[in-house]
Amino acid sequence: MARVPKKLGPYRDKRAPGITNEPFGDEAPAIDARASSKPGQTESGAFVVHLHDATKRHYDVRLEIGGVLLSFAVPHGPSLDPAKKVLAVKTEDHPIEYLDFEDVIPDGQYGAGSMIVWDRGSVTYVEGPAETELAKGKLHVELRGMKLRGRWAFVKLAKGETGNEWLLFKKQDGESDPVRAIAITEDLPRSVLSGLTVDELAGRDEIERSHLERAKKLGAKKDASLVGTLLERERSPLATPSVHEGAAAKGARVYDAQLEGVRVLAVRDGDVVALRVWTGRTPERIEAFYPDVVRALRALPMTRAAFDGELVAFDATGHPNLPRLAQRVARIAKGEAHRAVTTTPVVLVVNDVLALGDLDTRPLKLEARRALVSGLLPPLGFLRAATPLEGDEARVLATCASLGIANVIAKGKGSAYTEGQGRWSLLSTGLPPRSRSVVDHKAGEHQTTLRHVVVSNREKVFWPADPSANLRARTENYTKGDLVDYYASIADVLGPYLKDRPVILVRYPDGIDGKSFFQWNVPVGMPPWIRTLTLAHDLDEGALASTGATSPTPSRVSSPPPSQKAPKRVFLVEDRSTLVYIANLGCIPLHVLASRAPDLARADFFTIDFDVKQSELRHAVTLARTLRGLLDAIGLVGYPKTSGQTGLHVLVPLGPNQSFDTARALADLLGRLLVERHPDIATMDRIVSRRGDRVYVDTGQTGTSRAIVAPYSVRAVPGATVSTPLAWEEVTADLDPRAFTITTVPRRIAERGDLFAGLLAAQPDIPTAVAKLAVLVERSR
DNA sequence: GCTATGA
DNA sequence: TCATAGCAACGCTGT
DNA sequence: ACAGCG
Ligand SMILES: [Mn+2]
Ligand SMILES: [Mn+2]
Numbered sequence: 011m012a013r014v015p016k017k018l019g020p021y022r023d024k025r026a027p028g029i030t031n032e033p034f035g036d037e038a039p040a041i042d043a044r045a046s047s048k049p050g051q052t053e054s055g056a057f058v059v060h061l062h063d064a065t066k067r068h069y070d071v072r073l074e075i076g077g078v079l080l081s082f083a084v085p086h087g088p089s090l091d092p093a094k095k096v097l098a099v100k101t102e103d104h105p106i107e108y109l110d111f112e113d114v115i116p117d118g119q120y121g122a123g124s125m126i127v128w129d130r131g132s133v134t135y136v137e138g139p140a141e142t143e144l145a146k147g148k149l150h151v152e153l154r155g156m157k158l159r160g161r162w163a164f165v166k167l168a169k170g171e172t173g174n175e176w177l178l179f180k181k182q183d184g185e186s187d188p189v190r191a192i193a194i195t196e197d198l199p200r201s202v203l204s205g206l207t208v209d210e211l212a213g214r215d216e217i218e219r220s221h222l223e224r225a226k227k228l229g230a231k232k233d234a235s236l237v238g239t240l241l242e243r244e245r246s247p248l249a250t251p252s253v254h255e256g257a258a259a260k261g262a263r264v265y266d267a268q269l270e271g272v273r274v275l276a277v278r279d280g281d282v283v284a285l286r287v288w289t290g291r292t293p294e295r296i297e298a299f300y301p302d303v304v305r306a307l308r309a310l311p312m313t314r315a316a317f318d319g320e321l322v323a324f325d326a327t328g329h330p331n332l333p334r335l336a337q338r339v340a341r342i343a344k345g346e347a348h349r350a351v352t353t354t355p356v357v358l359v360v361n362d363v364l365a366l367g368d369l370d371t372r373p374l375k376l377e378a379r380r381a382l383v384s385g386l387l388p389p390l391g392f393l394r395a396a397t398p399l400e401g402d403e404a405r406v407l408a409t410c411a412s413l414g415i416a417n418v419i420a421k422g423k424g425s426a427y428t429e430g431q432g433r434w435s436l437l438s439t440g441l442p443p444r445s446r447s448v449v450d451h452k453a454g455e456h457q458t459t460l461r462h463v464v465v466s467n468r469e470k471v472f473w474p475a476d477p478s479a480n481l482r483a484r485t486e487n488y489t490k491g492d493l494v495d496y497y498a499s500i501a502d503v504l505g506p507y508l509k510d511r512p513v514i515l516v517r518y519p520d521g522i523d524g525k526s527f528f529q530w531n532v533p534v535g536m537p538p539w540i541r542t543l544t545l546a547h548d549l550d551e552g553a554l555a556s557t558g559a560t561s562p563t564p565s566r567v568s569s570p571p572p573s574q575k576a577p578k579r580v581f582l583v584e585d586r587s588t589l590v591y592i593a594n595l596g597c598i599p600l601h602v603l604a605s606r607a608p609d610l611a612r613a614d615f616f617t618i619d620f621d622v623k624q625s626e627l628r629h630a631v632t633l634a635r636t637l638r639g640l641l642d643a644i645g646l647v648g649y650p651k652t653s654g655q656t657g658l659h660v661l662v663p664l665g666p667n668q669s670f671d672t673a674r675a676l677a678d679l680l681g682r683l684l685v686e687r688h689p690d691i692a693t694m695d696r697i698v699s700r701r702g703d704r705v706y707v708d709t710g711q712t713g714t715s716r717a718i719v720a721p722y723s724v725r726a727v728p729g730a731t732v733s734t735p736l737a738w739e740e741v742t743a744d745l746d747p748r749a750f751t752i753t754t755v756p757r758r759i760a761e762r763g764d765l766f767a768g769l770l771a772a773q774p775d776i777p778t779a780v781a782k783l784a785v786l787v788e789r790s791r
Numbered sequence: 792g793c794t795a796t797g798a
Numbered sequence: 799t800c801a802t803a804g805c806a807a808c809g810c811t812g813t
Numbered sequence: 814a815c816a817g818c819g
Contacts (some may be wrong), residue, residue, distance in 0.1 A: 466792085512808075519792045528806045535794070578806095595792055619818080696811065696818070710819065715807055 017078050020102035034349040052076050056352040058109045059129040063208045071135050075140045087195040091189035095179040097183040110305055112203050114212050124211040126201035130351045131155025144183050155621040156202050156390050160185030164528040170195035204309035205388035214311040220387055222367045228378040231367035237314045241277045246288035247429045248275055248318055251419045258435040259422035265406045266398040271322035272331040278307045278315050286497050296451040300614045302351055303358045306392035310740035318362040323354050335690035336462040361396045372427040405454045412438035461539050461587035462480035465494050465594050471506055472521035473730045488730040501586035503764045504722050510606040512580040512715050519596035522726040532579045541582040545605050578612050598726040613673035614665045617718045619708035622656040628743040629691040629705045630658045634682055649769050652747035654725035654733035663772035670714050677709035679787050686790055721766050735765040
């Protein structure tokens with residue numbers, strides 16, 4: 011049995027286990043709950059203030075000390091006026107689990123009546139360890155709660171009747187309010203958990219019905235399966251803002267500050283609470299990192315609901331701060347949940363509502379949905395309604411800029427909630443380089459690490475609009491942000507493809523018209539979680555390794571002999587964070603080797619590249635289809651993709667254990683057969699001037715150090731095209747590679763899936779293919 | 792885009 | 799402190 | 814030996 015603090019004796023004596031709904035204090039507290047300070051030397055902890063409607067209504071202030079909650083009953087409640095000292099009667103210690111207790115204690119039980127969590131936060135004992143001070147009849151604390159903040163003091167009355175009488179008062183500081191402009195207990199009466207007043211708690215079912223009634227009156231239609239659907243479905247139901255300024259209807263607009271946090275769909279279905287994110291193409295659930303938000307959603311007087319919101323942590327000045335949130339996630343991952351959650355609370359700022367009860371609220375007008383949200387959520391709590399801005403757009407942007415907010419989302423008044431891109435506009439306040447960050451809540455197999463990537467210069471134009479482009483072509487700019495978003499959104503499709511495969515970055519830090527360079531080696535200064543591969547001497551050998559971001563090998567004292575090549579350390583791009591990171595470096599195309607660690611001497615596919623250049627795409631199409639026939643005849647399968655420029659690539663999987671010599675030989679022989687069959691439109695001549703207007707059949711991209719542009723890679727050409735996997739049925743004369751761009755390809759993947767699936771799993775019979783190809787070649791001469 | 796360098 | 803250079807590869811061809 | 818090519 012768990013070790014129960016002796017201090018809880020009086021608490022347990024007053025209560026009947028199994029009958030009261032209060033925690034009984036016999037469960038082992040969170041592992042780190044008692045470890046936050048040395049035994050008997052508590053320096054900090056959590057606090058809760060309950061509002062308890064017992065025989066006599068009172069507040070209960072409970073401070074974590076030595077693994078239990080030191081408790082005071084405060085009849086008048088705290089005051090921000092330092093001159094107003096209120097009576098605080100020390101009561102029995104409560105178990106640590108009581109921090110989260112909010113319920114109606116049944117009649118007949120000790121303390122029967124409603125009890126809400128009026129405030130919650132962290133406490134620091136500012137004048138030495140709590141136990142030491144307590145022994146002297148004093149306790150000076152710094153509270154960081156949602157309502158109570160700053161310095162407070164408890165002082166024991168020397169001549170109390172029972173010895174339990176103390177005084178509680180505010181110390182003078184920036185948070186004190188001597189003129190009592192704020193009557194904190196009256197102005198902020200609601201639970202920070204459920205948003206209910208203590209009077210409402212017992213009637214929460216009634217409250218829930220009235221919220222639903224209101225939604226129905228506003229026009230919400232019944233869809234009993236919606237919440238369940240939102241809990242499960244793959245595709246994101248969230249609306250995403252478009253960088254297209256005109257996406258939101260001009261005219262009447264409402265503005266939401268874009269907070270630096272984690273965008274989630276929050277769903278509650280009874281006891282089930284999910285926080286779902288679609289940072290990539292497949293959803294993840296991250297509620298394990300947000301027990302405070304989960305508790306609040308469970309406490310809400312709405313048993314089934316779905317919200318669109320932002321998880322936000324705040325810094326000391328009250329500004330949203332993503333690195334702090336990141337740090338908290340990391341600490342929770344390390345098993346320090348209690349401390350991390352206590353010191354860094356996270357709030358769900360709710361921007362919108364998709365479903366309430368059995369009602370679909372998405373078709374409602376924006377203002378109606380807002381009204382429902384702000385009616386349901388308290389102004390101060392773990393769940394909060396976002397406060398939209400209205401008025402002149404320039405003024406709104408200026409206001410936000412002055413608050414340090416870089417981006418604002420404009421939404422058309424009266425608009426319904428529509429999933430996907432298109433109805434909201436992302437506006438820049440013109441603040442310094444606008445940045446956005448991405449938080450991964452899981453990385454690697456079991457280890458949960460936080461990866462926090464700050465994306466700089468999202469508005470930087472990487473693909474300038476082409477004013478001379480024909481009408482059907484996009485005339486807008488594409489930005490660096492568009493690039494990052496594209497790679498982030500397709501990371502899951504790209505992932506298996508890039509696994510264990512060296513990637514060469516082709517970087518355009520200033521966009522497609524700026525300078526560019528290839529980058530094989532991982533430069534210094536990369537974050538430690540970027541995986542790399544060290545290539546031993548030649549590409550014949552290589553070992554899997556992870557960088558420490560630290561010492562760039564000071565081991566090699568003497569420089570290597572000039573003849574010998576320095577060992578290379580290349581990128582392995584195996585996850586979304588890395589993809590976002592390298593996109594932020596200005597990497598537009600990704601090139602990959604046709605081999606994977608640890609067997610870099612083996613080719614797992616070869617490529618036949620149809621370079622159109624002076625020729626025409628329809629000829630490349632003819633050649634690719636002929637190639638398909640040849641491959642079929644020798645028992646191989648080709649996977650076609652656009653190059654992203656003007657030509658086509660056909661990738662032919664080889665399965666395991668094939669040498670680059672074999673791969674290259676197959677490619678060359680197939681190329682020769684193609685040229686023989688179509689001498690008028692194909693050539694393998696390396697001299698450009700002799701090619702004329704024929705397609706160059708390039709088989710030279712197969713070799714240990716030869717790279718090809720990866721499938722789904724973006725190209726640094728006008729139009730922000732993507733090297734796009736195709737179905738053979740699409741390889742026709744009317745194929746238009748310009749249609750595949752960083753905006754269209756994610757949609758295409760969502761609709762058609764990964765057309766290259768199967769390439770990696772192929773196990774073709776290569777010896778037979780080689781033999782059959784030899785026969786074909788023999789026959790043709 | 793970022794670091795190491797040489798002036 | 800500031801401006802700038804470097805950031806890949808390799809075999810083959812033709813001159 | 815060196816530049817051009819993909
Ligand atoms: Mn009480
Ligand atoms: Mn080529």
